[in-house]
Amino acid sequence: MVDSLYFINNLQFHMGDIRNKEDLEKLFSQNKFDAVIHFAGLKAVAESMAHPFRYFDNNLIGSITLYQVMAKYNCKKLVFSSSATVYGQPKRIPCVEDFELKAMNPYGRTKLFLEEIARDIHAADPEWKIILLRYFNPVGAHESGKLGEDPIGIPNNLMPYIQQVAVGRLPELNVYGHDYPTNDGTAVRDYIHVMDLADGHVTALQKLFTKEDIGCFACNLGTGRGTSVLEMVTAFEKASGKKIPIKFCPRRPGDATEVYASTDLAARELNWKAKYGIDEMCRDQWNWAKQNPWGYKKPTTK
Numbered sequence: 001m002v003d004s005l006y007f008i009n010n011l012q013f014h015m016g017d018i019r020n021k022e023d024l025e026k027l028f029s030q031n032k033f034d035a036v037i038h039f040a041g042l043k044a045v046a047e048s049m050a051h052p053f054r055y056f057d058n059n060l061i062g063s064i065t066l067y068q069v070m071a072k073y074n075c076k077k078l079v080f081s082s083s084a085t086v087y088g089q090p091k092r093i094p095c096v097e098d099f100e101l102k103a104m105n106p107y108g109r110t111k112l113f114l115e116e117i118a119r120d121i122h123a124a125d126p127e128w129k130i131i132l133l134r135y136f137n138p139v140g141a142h143e144s145g146k147l148g149e150d151p152i153g154i155p156n157n158l159m160p161y162i163q164q165v166a167v168g169r170l171p172e173l174n175v176y177g178h179d180y181p182t183n184d185g186t187a188v189r190d191y192i193h194v195m196d197l198a199d200g201h202v203t204a205l206q207k208l209f210t211k212e213d214i215g216c217f218a219c220n221l222g223t224g225r226g227t228s229v230l231e232m233v234t235a236f237e238k239a240s241g242k243k244i245p246i247k248f249c250p251r252r253p254g255d256a257t258e259v260y261a262s263t264d265l266a267a268r269e270l271n272w273k274a275k276y277g278i279d280e281m282c283r284d285q286w287n288w289a290k291q292n293p294w295g296y297k298k299p300t301t302k
């Protein structure tokens with residue numbers, strides 16, 4: 001219920017699998033849900049290329065199963081985790097929501113298909129209200145330092161990698177490409193603080209209850225500002241006081257040169273704007289890292 005959004009003592013946790021209709025039926029038959037925020041997606045690009053069926057199975061089949069059960073129990077309000085990956089290699093920047101969409105890998109294809117599936121569901125039954133949130137590059141951690149990202153194995157993404165170099169788990173950062181046509185030659189992304197991202201979800205959820213003609217629409221969640229890999233390294237060094245040794249490497253296949261969001265639609269439709277910049281992202285990521293250098297594990301269980 002939107003009214004009780006902030007009363008977290010009322011939370012219940014049920015473990016289940018979105019691919020398992022029985023799990024979902026049990027949950028929906030015992031509770032009356034007004035809306036769903038659907039985060040239950042796999043998100044590693046390289047894994048999706050090696051194991052596409054995992055992505056088709058979990059992201060596609062799981063989501064379709066969830067939507068079938070939602071429809072059956074008349075729960076037709078949805079906030080979905082989409083991704084800037086649906087812009088592929090954008091021809092222009094900033095990325096505007098009505099750009100042509102393109103998948104670069106099986107992970108991206110599942111996000112693109114799921115956006116299309118959401119539009120089809122709404123076209124067939126306009127009672128559905130759906131907001132597809134296209135995340136740019138989420139980084140940082142909860143300001144308490146108790147909640148953060150703890151990837152399994154060697155991190156693929158820039159910030160968890162920098163973090164592990166800073167705490168001494170990895171010797172140096174591989175910088176993929178320093179010959180891009182950008183100010184310092186490294187690739188540019190729109191990094192967004194996870195707390196801003198969370199706030200964007202709350203705003204979207206509230207919108208589903210306060211605006212009648214929502215329909216089904218996609219909306220970027222980004223800051224609208226681009227930051228290069230080297231700028232991020234410098235900001236993290238400043239926040240942590242640690243030196244991050246780097247090694248220049250060839251470009252990573254499939255990487256775009258420069259991607260950042262247009263934030264106009266989010267401002268107009270959701271009345272939402274990111275509050276934090278890269279200094280706060282690095283401050284909170286470092287606060288999480290120094291309190292939990294081995295993530296949620298103990299060093300002995302690495």
Ligand code: UFG
Pocket residue numbers: 043044045083084085086108136137156157158159161173174175176177187188189229252255259
């Ligand atoms: N990078 C490095 N070294 C690393 C890791 C990353 O130089 O060890 C560089 C990349 O080459 C890229 C930038 O840092 O230029 C950001 O890379 P990330 O892997 O952190 O993020 P991506 O922009 O590649 O991908 C992210 C999400 C995807 C999503 C995509 C959408 O991880 O899930 O944004 O644009 F699909």
